Amino acid sequence: MTDKDNQLLMGNEAIGQGLIEAGCQVAAAYPGTPSTEILQAVIDRAELAPEPLHIEWSVNEKIAFEVALAASYTGKRAAAVMKQVGLNVAADPFMRTAYLGVKGGMLTIVADDPGPHSSQNEQDTRLFCLQARVPVLDPASPAEAKSLVPVGFDLSERYEVNVVLRPTTRICHSRQNIVQQQPQRLERTAHFQKDPTRWAATPAFLPALHRKLNQHLAEIAREPGLQPQLTPGNGSRPRLAMVASGIVYSHLVDLLEELDLPRCCDLYQVIMPYPMNPDFCHQLHRAYDRVLILEETYPVIELQLAHPGAVGKQSGAVPREGELTPDVVHQVLADFLELSPPAELPAERRGQRPSLCPGCPHRAAFYNIKACFPKGIFPSDIGCYTLGMNLGAVNTVHCMGACISQGAGFYHAYAQDGEVPTIVVTIGDSTFFHAGIPALINAVIQQARIIVVILDNATTAMTGGQPVPHMGIAAGGKETRAVAIEPLVKASGVDFLEVCDPYDQEQFKTLLQQADAYTRRPDGGVAVLISRHGCIMDRAVRSGQPAFKISIDEHCVGCRKCVEAFECPALSMDPISGKAVVSQDRCIGCGVCIPVCPVDAIGKEDKA
């Protein structure tokens, strides 16, 4: 084996490599942790594909799904990639696809986030699949995730169904030695076989499609290659069994090894948590009195097994919330096997909270929004700028695009009573395109009086800088038509539109005050202020702006305003002197903090 064949790959990279190897020809995604690197890996490996490959960062997950779906109708292999809450956005086409099916292999890769580590909930895509009646594969390692890509495409094509691959954060963001293979050449040409009874099925055709789906699911449940894998026990505990899926199975394997308990009882790895083989369920009912079930995050296998001796989330033996880490599994296993309990874990301590980067333009915007409207209401949204909550300038964070509608809802509720506080909504540029535009139109036609600040940093920053529609760049750096924000805002019926660099703090505050006055005019309405400054993680942005040496002199009175209200990670309080200090390692020299100091103790000089 050469070094080139055996590489250290992140789970997401392994899945991306798997898509290329399996002959996927259309791959569409919207970025979201922990799924983002999957499409990036496809982009990075595009030249390995022996046949044409269309890759796109779609505007949202629903669009990504629909693009991949129609490509599959032509007989080609296609994939849609998203994080778990992205599937909520794509739920509408996803549900109908179960009935109508696909032609070429269609893989929907949905990355779940037990914990959650970087999400607004820890919903379980496997349960979504049970509700949608879509087969779902649950890998236990990065290598297995890759190997399930061709398996999923094959299953999808044999039954003409959409198949879901569900990695979790610990698969996505784990690295492992991965063996690479030669990409398949499928030699398919697009051919859409028109069939209105299927692709445009009216209610008259749906019962038959539903019946066919159910028949397929019954067959898929008995697919030989996807049955639970048994590691038999040594017979010492004959009426006990353990059933696990996903990464928790791997935690369990290591734990049994470390506790010197391998083969202590029969152990099953479930690879396809839905649909489950009824024969497997019956066999577990017959053969075992007690069955430990370990899965993340909802009791999907447990619900289907309906075993009277189930030890799991339903029975309360396994925690219902949070990640099933090896320490949690240890505790559960000790209870199940009546082992001596593990040492008590020290109380979990939280480390340093994340912050907007030093020099982040969002900090300048948030600080001044809060300064202008100390009593305002601040709905915000999903992205780096969620961290504006550290500055007290983010009061709500819900789901992609919700902030504008929430701002409007706040307005209508307050307006009924008379006095309306200033409502300043903050939304990132990528989020605005994803789900903000219909919300903006709605706010305008419902005559909400709110300020919408579009935080335009020219990228999808939180997930590592994917392209956004107004920059004229598509996946892989390819040039495309740019769709600007301003005409979209104007066409949505907004009459107050201003653009400002938030580093120009005086101008930014002036515009905020003007926007507030506009919302309160008799003929006023929604005011939009575009806060425009590139993401500071972008090297070109950093090198294109002046950088000063920032220092704090002896006039500092230790009031903590720069550390708390402004919350720049480059500023901290020196415990000995009680004065603020600048970390030169972290400061990028933007100078935005200078006017924050009430005693003018922060100064700048040109860098030597």
Place this chain on the structure above:
Amino acid sequence: MKQQLIVSGIGGQGVLFLTRVIAQAAVNRQMPVLTAETHGMAQRGGTVLSTIKVGDFASPLIRAGQADVGLLLWEANLPVHRSLLRAEGRLLVNAAGAGEGQRIDASGIARDLGSAVLANLVLLGLAIRQKALFCSAGECETAIRQLAPVKLADQNLAAFRKGLQG
């Protein structure tokens, strides 16, 4: 041979790069390796943790009290991640002052080399000097060359050697 390691720091310190260098050294030895990393919002200056398991393992995560080696790039993470380490585990800390574990002012050394983010490789150098890792200095250098951008390879190696030589 089996070894379980943690790399602890805050977003922006190069925890991920250090994790990859160590894991790459295992790959180059044809040893199985698993890592788990922190991505997403925590990378914006929050506490981040990587785990590395070299040898025959199935899971990338490490239970409390099981890590053989702890590389701490951010001293303030000690109370957060200390409990992952075995009682007899080796602890290497980037810190200017005295305290628990074997210490080196990796940030200070890195600053002198021109960039504080090189502290990650200075600390790796110390870990090799203290014979705490499964791999040799030469193996680390090979891995650094494989993973560092060409322009920065020499600077990265210089940082590693500073830690190695003390």
